[in-house]
Structure formats: C-alpha cells, structure tokens
Amino acid sequence: MPRGRKRRLGVGRPELRCPWPGCPKRLKSQACVTNHVNTAHRHSNSVAGLVPPPLSPSESLEPGDDYSSDLSSTPPHNSPEPEPELPRPQKKYHPFLNARPCDKHGVFLPDGAPPSPRTTSATDDWASYDDKVQFELADFLFQKVQMSSKNIDQLLEMWALSMMKHDDLGPFHDYKDIYETIDATTIGDAPWKCLRTELFNTAPDAPAWARQEYEIWYRDPDVVISNMLDNPDLDGTFNTTPYVHLDANGKRHWSDFMSANFAWRHCEDPATEDAMYTPIFFGSDKTTVSVATGDVEYHLSLGNPHNNMRHAHHNTVMPFVFLAIPKGDRKYDNDPVFHKFKRQFYHASLAAVLSLLKSGMKKPVVRCCPDGHFWRVIYNFGPFIANYPE
Known part of the structure; x- marks a missing residue:
C-alpha cells in the first residue's frame, strides 16, 4: 500500500494526551495539543464541563489505559465555589397532640396504614321513608x-x-305525616329538634314575657360537627395538628387557624396525646334572621379546614340553633329585671344546646375525617365572631 495512503488513514496511535483534566483526547504533536486546548477548553470553566463525554465504540478504552488521574476531584482555579444550601420554610408540629389515625373503635393503627374504604348505603335503603314513592313525593311537595x-x-x-x-x-x-317523616330524615344532615322553656313566672300579674313559653330550635352540634369532619371535599385542605410555620428567614408565618398561638397553647393537656385538636368557631346572624323569624341564628365552623375552603363554603359553616328573643312592651326597655331575664335566657339556652359537646371536650371521641381515617378528636371552644355586642 502506498505510504501516503497510510497517513490519510491515520495509522499509528497518537502519543500526546490532552492535559485538560478529564479530556481523553490524544494528539499527534504539541502544536495540535495547544490548538485543541484553545479551541475545545477555552470556555470550560464549570465543574460540569470537566466530565468527559461518553466514548463512542471506536474510541473505547483499551486494556491498560488509566484515566483515573484525569478525573481529579479538584476543580480548576477558575471554577466557582459551590453555592451554600439556602434555608427552607419549615413547620414544627405539636409534640403530643399529633393526630394518630385509629380504627372506628379508637385503637391506633400502625404508621402508614391506609384508611378503611368508605361505606355507601344500599340503593334500596330509604331510611325513614317506606319506598322511593314516599321519598320523591315528600321532596316534590316540600321542597320543589x-x-x-x-x-x-x-x-x-x-x-x-x-x-x-x-x-x-x-x-x-x-x-303532618309528611312533616314528621321529613324531620326524621338523618342521612347527610342533622335533624332539627325543639327545646321548650319553663315559665319564668306563673303569677297572674306577671308581665307577658315572664309568663310565656319559648321554643329553641336546634340541631345536635355533635352531629353537625361529625358531618363536617366526614366531608371528603376537605381532603388535602384540612389540618389535623397545631403547628408553627417558619419562613425561609426563620420568621413566624400565620395563615390557617391551626398555625395560630390559640391552637398551640390550648393543647397542653397530656391526657389528649395522639388526639386531633378540633377548635369550634361560633357566629351569629341577628339582623337577617330576627327580622324574618324573630329569632337569633347561631352557626358553627371548625378551625381545621384551610381558609380557602372555608371561604368556598363546602359545608364548613352550618347553622345549628335558633334562639328566641324575649320581647316586651316599651315600658320594660329600661327594666333591670327584664334585662336580667334576657341575659339569663340567652346563656341558659346556649348552655343547654352546647352541653351536648361536653363529653367530647373532656375525653377524645372517635370521628371519621376527610381522608377516610378515623381519629380520636378532642373538642375545644374557639372564638365567637359577631359584629355587634351580645
């Protein structure tokens, strides 16, 4: 074969290696090395640029080639220092009121155990109605x-x-038969009940407001809260544990109610360890309801849902009681006895209805929550929201 042909085919192995760390290039002469460094490595100033590209099959390493010295862990002097790790926001959760899932009997589950599948009623279960005809007729006459x-x-x-x-x-x-059947309906809601007061004064000459019997319409607040907790719409937007939220600069960040001092400081009873703290909000609507019915409507909400879900409703705010408003003639406007009666009536009415929550405020009760898990829940009265003095 002619001599020039051998040179064009590149017969003969280059003897000079590129001095740039990690570069496997072999060259014929020092001039080729200089030209290669100036063209291929002039802008290689990052650590990532030091890693050699994968070799093609024709450039595979031969036995005996040692490139370990080229893959040095020491970057060149012009490489930037690695950036320090930036602080991140963090949440510090309550140490013992940490909401461990349990079964419906209150027995704690192992960590990572999935929730039980939700049960659905049979298609032919009409509860207080005898059949579908009764249900649809009651819905048509009463609601539509x-x-x-x-x-x-x-x-x-x-x-x-x-x-x-x-x-x-x-x-x-x-x-009456229709109304009684509707009132007995309990699926998906809490039925309304009536509480009648005793006469304050039975004397014939007593004022009319003292000889009157008052009706207080209410729903069991424990049932209302249970329905709120067992709402799958809140899954993923529901806090089960009080926490302290710190931003990247270590400053306190307040957002949902469970991030507030109120929630954290009201969880200091070790007897509630592993339970879920559930603060209860109260509010009233006096103007709108009193004009239409003569009563004061009170509603409740929970502190666990995120604020955006409460603003979007999703059954997170529910009325639970209508308190009667004692009324008298104008001559009793400044009567201290009448004022005292109204205050006592107001507090006694609320105490009677809210006493149904007393057991859940002393000892945790088992309730199903949005994610399908059962939790041991401890109730606590939170803030009362009103735009006028009570």
Whole structure:
C-alpha cells in the first residue's frame, strides 16, 4: 500500500494526551495539543464541563489505559465555589397532640396504614321513608313546589280515594305525616329538634314575657360537627395538628387557624396525646334572621379546614340553633329585671344546646375525617365572631 495512503488513514496511535483534566483526547504533536486546548477548553470553566463525554465504540478504552488521574476531584482555579444550601420554610408540629389515625373503635393503627374504604348505603335503603314513592313525593311537595298543608291534605285525600278500589292506602295520611317523616330524615344532615322553656313566672300579674313559653330550635352540634369532619371535599385542605410555620428567614408565618398561638397553647393537656385538636368557631346572624323569624341564628365552623375552603363554603359553616328573643312592651326597655331575664335566657339556652359537646371536650371521641381515617378528636371552644355586642 502506498505510504501516503497510510497517513490519510491515520495509522499509528497518537502519543500526546490532552492535559485538560478529564479530556481523553490524544494528539499527534504539541502544536495540535495547544490548538485543541484553545479551541475545545477555552470556555470550560464549570465543574460540569470537566466530565468527559461518553466514548463512542471506536474510541473505547483499551486494556491498560488509566484515566483515573484525569478525573481529579479538584476543580480548576477558575471554577466557582459551590453555592451554600439556602434555608427552607419549615413547620414544627405539636409534640403530643399529633393526630394518630385509629380504627372506628379508637385503637391506633400502625404508621402508614391506609384508611378503611368508605361505606355507601344500599340503593334500596330509604331510611325513614317506606319506598322511593314516599321519598320523591315528600321532596316534590316540600321542597320543589312548597305546597301548603291544606293543599297537601286535599291531594292525599284524593290519592287515598283512588287507592281504595285496590284495597290500598296512599303514601301518607296527611301533611303532618309528611312533616314528621321529613324531620326524621338523618342521612347527610342533622335533624332539627325543639327545646321548650319553663315559665319564668306563673303569677297572674306577671308581665307577658315572664309568663310565656319559648321554643329553641336546634340541631345536635355533635352531629353537625361529625358531618363536617366526614366531608371528603376537605381532603388535602384540612389540618389535623397545631403547628408553627417558619419562613425561609426563620420568621413566624400565620395563615390557617391551626398555625395560630390559640391552637398551640390550648393543647397542653397530656391526657389528649395522639388526639386531633378540633377548635369550634361560633357566629351569629341577628339582623337577617330576627327580622324574618324573630329569632337569633347561631352557626358553627371548625378551625381545621384551610381558609380557602372555608371561604368556598363546602359545608364548613352550618347553622345549628335558633334562639328566641324575649320581647316586651316599651315600658320594660329600661327594666333591670327584664334585662336580667334576657341575659339569663340567652346563656341558659346556649348552655343547654352546647352541653351536648361536653363529653367530647373532656375525653377524645372517635370521628371519621376527610381522608377516610378515623381519629380520636378532642373538642375545644374557639372564638365567637359577631359584629355587634351580645
């Protein structure tokens, strides 16, 4: 083969190696080395640029080649220092009120145990209704057309007459039967109940407000809270543990209620260890409701949901009691006895309804929560929100 042909094919192994750390290039002469460094490594000033590229099959290493000295861990002098790790925001959770999941009997689960699947009612379970006809008729008359009680009785009477030839009866006897069935409905909500007060003064000459019997309509607050907790819409936006939120600069950051001092400082009872703290908010709507009904409506909410979910409602604020407002003639406007009666009536009414939560404020109760887990929950009264003095 001609001599020039051998040179064009590059026969013969280069003897000079590139001095740049990590570069496997081999060159023929010192001039080629200088040219290679000036062109290939002039802008290689980062640590990442020191790692050699993967070799092609034709450039695979031969036995005996040692590149360990080239892959030095010491970067060149012009490489920048590695950036220090920046501080990150962090949350410090309460040490013992840390909300451990449990089963429906209150027995704690192992760490990482999945929640039990949610149970759904059977399609033919109509609860307080006998069948689908009763349910849909009650929904139609009471909610959709809001028919008067007199018209309901007339409709049911005609229905019963039409069923007599089949030796059968209509779905309801009268409007009272419909209302009682609706009031007994408990699925998805808490039924309303009525609490009647005793007479304050039975003397014949006593003022009318003292001889009057008052009605307080309420829903069991424990049932209302249980329904709020068992709301899958809140999954992922629900705090189970009080915490202190620090930003990247180590400064305190307040956002949701469970990040506040109130939640942290009200969890100092070691008897509630591993339970979930559930603060209860209260509020009232006097103006709107009193004009329409003569009562004061009180609603409650919980401190566990995130603020954005509370603003979006999602059944996080629910009415639970309508307190009657004692009224008297104008001559009693400045009567100290009447003022004292109203104060006592107000506090006694709230105490009677809220006493249903007393057991859950002394000892944790087991409740299902948004993620499907059961938790041992301890109740606590939180702030009362109002825009006027009570």
